[in-house]
Amino acid sequence: MFSLQNKIAVITGGGSGIGKAISKLFAKQGATIHIIELNAAAAQHTVEEINADGGQAFAHTADISKQPEVLQVFERIGVINILVNNAGIAHVGNLEGTSEADIDRIYSVNVKGAYNALYAAVPVMKAHGGGVILNMASIASLVGITDRFAYSMSKGAIYAMSMSVARDYMADNIRCNSISPARVHTPFVDGFIAKNYPGKETEIFEKLSKSQPIGRMGKPEEVAALALYLCSDEAGFITGCDYPIDGGFIKLNN
Template sequence: MFQLNNKTAVITGSGSGIGKATALLFGKQGAHVLVVDRNAEQGAATVQEIEAAGGKAVFHECDVTNQQAVADVFAAIGQIDILVNSAGISHIGKAHTTTEADFDKVFQVNVKGVYNSLYAVLPIMQAQGGGVILNLASIASTLGLNDRFAYSMSKGAVMSMTFSVAKDYIGDGIRCNCISPARVHTPFVDGFLAKNYPGKEAEMMEKLSKSQPIGRMAKPDEIAALALYLCSDEASFITGSDYPIDGGFLRLNS
């Protein structure tokens, strides 16, 4: 079960974090993985890990905010059976403390970046008779989070785009879903704590971990496992759905 043999999977933002974990798992399960990231060093490292484990992967350096660059990369790849839109950035701030520049930056990566990938991949999937798209949303898509105004805006848009694409392209054999994680322990979290809470990293890590009722943050591998299921043939009846993976955050917090 959950094999991706003979499938080509494009994963944006796969140089680190959830994207990298997803790329490694998809490679292990037999997919030919196209690692797409703006960071050449990190992207190449992901490819090396996939190949070292016996998988097949190629790196494409690309800034998802540049529509032409995305179109060129996707056209060069050719057949694309699976697209995982994992590239994204975070931002700390309320509406009145978020600068226009920061708002635009989050929008460009998290919203336009997903749109650019959808714009490029959908004609390819239509021409080949189908495909699977998975977007990385967030619990912030449906729930207000403190000091995450721009980020929440962007992830709400990701969820809406998911539902729209699922409805518009179901007749083309294209499935589209999204995953909504709570906090995930990635290098971003470690960097954020080191920058904003020097000397108190352990204390803040415990506080953030306990905001999930399950008592810890998710691991990238756990998000990747859900991504694998939703992109596999075993999930062929699933489209137009959002899957919270949040340690009970949405339903169990009182």
């Protein structure tokens, strides 16, 4: 079950964290992996790990906020069967703590970046009989999170775009879903805490861990397992859905 044999998968932000876990699991299940990543060294490291384990992967350096770069990468890749829009950045601040520059920065990567990958992938999928798209949203797209104004805006857009693409391209045999993780322990989270809460890293990590009713953060591998199911043929009846993977955050925080 859940074989991706003979599938070609494009994963943005596959150099670390959730994207890396997805890349490695998809390769283990037989997919050929193409990582699009701004951090060339991180992408190459993931590729080397996959190839050492007997998989097949390639790294492409690109800024996903720049459409010409994204289109060039997709043109080089050619046929694709799976797109995982995973790349993203964060910002701490409420409305008043969010400048125009902050909004533009978050929008350009989290929203426009996902749009650019969709814009490049959908015509290719249409031309070759269909495909599967998985977009990384967040619990912040579904509930109010303190001091996450810009980030929540961007992930709400991801959720809405996922539903729109699912509806518009159903007849083209393209499925599109999203995943909404709560806090997942990745290098991104560690860097985020260190940058925004210097000197309070242990305290904030514990606080963020306990904000999930289950009592801990998620693991990248747990998100990857859900991503694998949604991108496999076994999930062929699923489109236009969002899947929280949140340790009970949305439903059980009472």
